[in-house]
Amino acid sequence: xxxxxxxxxxxxxxxxxxxxxxxxxxxxxxxxxxxxxxxxxxxxxxxxxxxxxxxxxxxxxxxxxxxxxxxxxxxxxxxxxxxxxxxxxxxxxxxxxxxxxxxxxxxxxxxxxxxxxxxxxxxxxxxxxxxxxxxxxxxxxxxxxxxxxxxxxxxxxxxxxxxxxxxxxxxxxxxxxxxxxxxxxxxxxxxxxxxxxxxxxxxxxxxxxxxxxxxxxxxxxxxxxxxxxxxxxxxxxxxxxxxxxxxxxxxxxxxxxxxxxxxxxxxx
Amino acid sequence: xxxxxxxxxxxxxxxxxxxxxxxxxxxxxxxxxxxxxxxxxxxxxxxxxxxxxxxxxxxxxxxxxxxxxxxxxxxxxxxxxxxxxxxxxxxxxxxxxxxxxxxxxxxxxxxxxxxxxxxxxxxxxxxxxxxxxxxxxxxxxxxxxxxxxxxxxxxxxxxxxxxxxxxxxxxxxxxxxxxxxxxxxxxxxxxxxxxxxxxxxxxxxxxxxxxxxxxxxxxxxxxxxxxxxxxxxxxxxxxxxxxxxxxxxxxxxxxxxxxxxxxxxxxxxxxxxxxxxxxxxxxxxxxxxxxxxxxx
Numbered sequence: 001x002x003x004x005x006x007x008x009x010x011x012x013x014x015x016x017x018x019x020x021x022x023x024x025x026x027x028x029x030x031x032x033x034x035x036x037x038x039x040x041x042x043x044x045x046x047x048x049x050x051x052x053x054x055x056x057x058x059x060x061x062x063x064x065x066x067x068x069x070x071x072x073x074x075x076x077x078x079x080x081x082x083x084x085x086x087x088x089x090x091x092x093x094x095x096x097x098x099x100x101x102x103x104x105x106x107x108x109x110x111x112x113x114x115x116x117x118x119x120x121x122x123x124x125x126x127x128x129x130x131x132x133x134x135x136x137x138x139x140x141x142x143x144x145x146x147x148x149x150x151x152x153x154x155x156x157x158x159x160x161x162x163x164x165x166x167x168x169x170x171x172x173x174x175x176x177x178x179x180x181x182x183x184x185x186x187x188x189x190x191x192x193x194x195x196x197x198x199x200x201x202x203x204x205x206x207x208x209x210x211x212x213x214x215x216x217x218x219x220x221x222x223x224x225x226x227x228x229x230x231x232x233x234x235x236x237x238x239x240x241x242x243x244x245x246x247x248x249x250x251x252x253x254x255x256x257x258x259x260x261x262x263x264x265x266x267x268x
Numbered sequence: 269x270x271x272x273x274x275x276x277x278x279x280x281x282x283x284x285x286x287x288x289x290x291x292x293x294x295x296x297x298x299x300x301x302x303x304x305x306x307x308x309x310x311x312x313x314x315x316x317x318x319x320x321x322x323x324x325x326x327x328x329x330x331x332x333x334x335x336x337x338x339x340x341x342x343x344x345x346x347x348x349x350x351x352x353x354x355x356x357x358x359x360x361x362x363x364x365x366x367x368x369x370x371x372x373x374x375x376x377x378x379x380x381x382x383x384x385x386x387x388x389x390x391x392x393x394x395x396x397x398x399x400x401x402x403x404x405x406x407x408x409x410x411x412x413x414x415x416x417x418x419x420x421x422x423x424x425x426x427x428x429x430x431x432x433x434x435x436x437x438x439x440x441x442x443x444x445x446x447x448x449x450x451x452x453x454x455x456x457x458x459x460x461x462x463x464x465x466x467x468x469x470x471x472x473x474x475x476x477x478x479x480x481x482x483x484x485x486x487x488x489x490x491x492x493x494x495x496x497x498x499x500x501x502x503x504x505x506x507x508x509x510x511x512x513x514x515x516x517x518x519x520x521x522x523x524x525x526x527x528x529x530x531x532x533x534x535x536x537x538x539x540x541x542x543x544x545x546x547x548x549x550x551x552x553x554x555x556x557x558x559x560x561x562x563x564x
Contacts, residue, residue: 003471011377014369017362018384021442024399025391027409031402039402041409077301085298092291102548102557104298107306109548109560111500113517114537115306117524118313125312141305144298149561173290195390202392204503219394226398226507235402238395245390249383 025242031232032239039232050236060221060237066132067201067217073136074143074200079193081140082147087181089148090155105145112205115142120209130212138210139200146199147192154188154259187259194248201244317534328531335532336539340519348515351433351505352498356491358438359445363490367449368483371456389443397504400436401427404508432508440504441497445490451559452486489555496547500540516540 027041035045054060089101107115119138120129128134158181166176182189204219211220218241222234321328335341370381388396403409404426411423426432456479464474502517509515514522516536523533551557 006471010365010369014366014381017366018381021384021388021439024396024403024439025388027403028395028399040407041402041412081297081301084294088291088294092294094291098557100295102552104302105557105560106545106548107302109496109544110310111502111517111540111544113500113502113520114310114541117520117533117537118309119305121313121316122309137301137305141301144301146561148298149558152558198390202390202394204392204394219392222394222398223503226394226401230398230401234398238392238398241392241395245392246387249387249390 028235029239029242032235034232034235037232039230039235050232051240053233054236054240057233060218060233063216063218063221066211066215067219069132070136070139070207070215070217071197071201073133074139075193075197077137077140078143078147078196078199079189082144082192082196083151083185083189085144086148086151086155089152091160101148104148107142108145112142112203116205116209119206123210129210130214132215135207135210135215136200138206139203140196142203142206143196143199147196150192150195151185151188154191155185158184187255191252191255191259194252198245198248202241314534314538317530321531331531332535335535340514341536344514344516344519347513348499348517351430351437351513351515352495354434355437355441355498356494358434359442359494360487360491362438363442363445363449364483364487367446367453367486370446370450371453385443385446388439389447393440393503396440397436397507400432400439401508404432404435427508428510430509430513432510433505433513436504436508437498437501441494444497445494447561448490448493448555448559449483449486452489453483456482485554489551489559492547492551492554493560496544496551500544 031039031041031043032050033046033048034040034043035047035049036043085104089097123129123131123134123138126134162180162184163176166180167173171179201217202219203217204223207215207217207220208223211217216224218237222237225231225234318328323331366381366385370378373381401408405411406423406425408426410426411420414420415423426435460478460482461474464478465471469477499515500517501515502521505513505515506518506521509518517540520533520536520540523529523536
């Protein structure tokens, strides 16, 4: 009897905690549709005025475009490079493997203010502040460790015996890679690519230091307006970013599902 | 599959392992990028800044000593530690039952809980901080709600002070704790718990004497990762804190933006970096680094 009470109490607690975790996001999304002139909850009327202002404003448009371009560069570079590294970590045995991996993960650990200042120092010397490509590469360096970790988990399920068999049957290494390894790993790679994009799309501090006037991203514009005054347009921009995150999580869920099915097929 | 694998082995020796000469080639791009984009800027920033210091070496040592024992630095150090420790303890207390539930429960409710942890975890940091600013403000949802039911007369100060920083940072860092604890708890063998129960231990006794000690490893990993991330925090305390809540990262930024004092910023950055890497080394010893971001 006491046990059942304890279990009930735990469920109640977890439900409350989940509400607390989700509430800020939900409230911001509702506020984004407010028909009023200031942020008040609950809004007395609904409208799309703040989204109209967000998508209609040239500066916000430019920030969105910058975010997309920089995120695209970071995603492409980090995923390609991260995939090769993950493959090497999974299939090869060499000394100091664990140490090398932990060193390659340090960008996650180092406080982003230090990373941002150091990158700002170099970019300033090279005259690359406000350069899209450079900012994309800087974001790629931060996103690559995330890709590496995700792919290490995802590619674990790919059976090395399949490669062994294909090679044994006379396939060249390149052919085996393209016809066996890539197709099986593809859902995992796509998932990792989505998160690499998100890591850059949401990154603030490095962009804040390196963007200059030309390459301001969405988070940088949000930061600038938060430090001046809170305007309701930010709620619409936030809701948009939450929407992107939700879509990426959804896509990841679908890819995971497919990966699970394939894994069962190859194992069965 | 296993049988056919062994049968094939004589024809295809250790083929599935990437041959030795290919491994460096596969790792090279990643290492090159990290060195060029991450390590080189870091080293250049520290070395050049210290080298360009105007004055003799002795001057430098004196000034560095003055800086590291100056009141603003010591205060920021104490504030940073206090906030990081409080946030770590808070997310541990809040997160432990959630992770326990995730590790022991079954059914569709588990996916709902995972989603409510992962969605905020992946939402932009600036968006999450903005949400809390809207909730905690003088005319925010919480103050308005409390006033509407006449619990308070004047609005409470929930933000631009220590409380705001603690709420914001705990919210942002909770997912790291839950995911780390969950990974550790999933590894606890249910058979041991059944054995304890069959030997007559009560549910609470089993938890206290068996489950909790087995989960301590996860508690240590989670506390380390949250503490490491806390001491370098910038965005949330900068937006939600007051003038008495200056953390180290904010002081570094201020040295640069307001005082334009590169050597001072570099020196403080170096001290923060050394502590962070030291704690990361401890983390490396107690846990599997592959669990760093809770990748499943």
